[in-house]
Amino acid sequence: MNANQDHETFERLFLPMQTTLRGYLFAATRNWTETDDLFQDVAMVLWRKFGEFDRARSFHAWAMGIARLQVLKRRQTFARDRLVFSEEAIAALALVTGDEHEREDVRLVHMPACLGKLPPHERAVVSLRFEQRQSLAEIGAQLQKSAEAVGMLLMRIRRQLRDCVERAMVPGKVGVQ
């Protein structure tokens, strides 16, 4: 297999798992900057080691194994200043990604429409949290709410989005209701 074919194969295998990988990295770090950095690191390591990958095995399992090691490596740094999951929990999370990753791409298809259904004030909170990456306290200060109230609102928004996407994924249904 030449370099071009390698690259194409890598892309074909890696692209479908990007969403799950980012989700896993965020679940393990709960920090967008760490997630972005780790995502780049993992992608680079995967590409460098792709020649060693046994094509008879699951690419997803192989890639998540590498991702888990990268998280653990980085964990030593960020564990100093915030609460982090144990190594066992990080491993458990990597394991369950295999159950979900095919569904995540379908979820992604429906997510924009579900986001569009949020009322303006909830959408504004989503924008502050996910686009401007503000903390709950910062959002609360802007909206004259307590951080606790913003947290509750975000939880409700997450549930709404999850339920909306789940409904849209029910076989036979077309689009977001």
Add this chain to the structure above:
Amino acid sequence: MTDHYTDRLISRYLDAVASPEEMAQLDEWVRNDPAVCRALLQMATQDAMVQTIIAEEAVARELVTPGLLAGTVVTTQGITLRQNSGMRLQVGDVLRPGDCVETGADGYLKYAYGDGTVIGVRPNSECELIHGTTLFAKAIRIVKGMLDATVRPQPADAHMTFSMPHGLVTVMGTILRLNTTSDLSEVNVHSGKVEVENGGQRELVAAGELAVAGKEGLSKAKEPELVPPDGITAYEDGKTLLDDSFEHGLAGWIQYTKQGEGNRALKVDAAGCPAICLIETLRDGQSKPVASLTGMEPEGTRVGISTKPIPTECQDFSLSYEYTYHGRPRLAMEGINIDINWERNSPPFLNGTFKQKARPAGEWNQVRWECIWKTDQQGNPILDSHLYFNGEFIARRSEHGYTGKILGLVLEVIEGQFLFDKVVIRELSRVPRQGS
């Protein structure tokens, strides 16, 4: 499907507010309960999706019609900075979401979006253009100070929003002023309606109303009654005194110029001499004048316009006037121009612009014009004129050899609508012309 408590715990973890105890609890569940493990992964992945989608939308925003979300600076005075770079802003500069504008004590900036929406940033203010709640929505975050906004009707799903320290203002199409201090955020609506949200409480604020949001919550009231300064009698009527019928004359008034798109009128005293002159100007590009002058006559006299000619003996007097106005935000923002006219159809003799010196809406401003007749060594008349604004000297001009008559002040709005709440004019002095 996980229960409410688990979802809350996961959400708190993802928002980085979980306590050590909650963290330990979640860690244990993740290690031992695949359902919780999957729920956490699913919610984190969902957050990642939302983050990706919103980031892509942000990129798309940069590519959509620039006029929609970007504005062009049309006026600057004093110090106006693009805070991100520390560079001074100039007319023609483009402001986009992410740009922060800061004005100094003498700074004023106005920028316009492609749809005609205009934002004025008053002195000592700071604001940031931010991304709105939807792809095409304009949004501004006001950090401090005062903004004036004329918002054109926006698409139904793209309301313009102003985020203030004490609330969120959602606009459809209206003229409003937003003011924020460390304790309060105020929204004053001149026309149209806005929705103000503060701590979950929402109020629709209509024209003529003032919403105040702060730690105590949100309140709404009619604009407070204005009390004129001591010694000034206010004549508030809110009526349009000078419309097209003005051109045909009103009793007690004389029309002395009619030029361009404006009408001008002069009030004369019992002898038919010019006593007070206050004039509307603009038609604002419309077929009818938009002026809404308030009364300015001495108490007990009639208001009107007549076509009576000005007697020649009136030339023997010079007049000084003081007028006090309370301007709507836009007027205070845009300033006024004072022309002193000498006779029918004469060009402006002396004018001054007070854009930066106007006090905030809600306070009275004072314009004072003094003119003194003198004679030079050859016995020729000199007219010495001074303009003051809020006690500050603005301009002076001496006219030699002029023998014409004084007709008074012309109050003229440079741009935009004529938005006075009240105008009060009083005569300060009537000085016999030297040598007459």
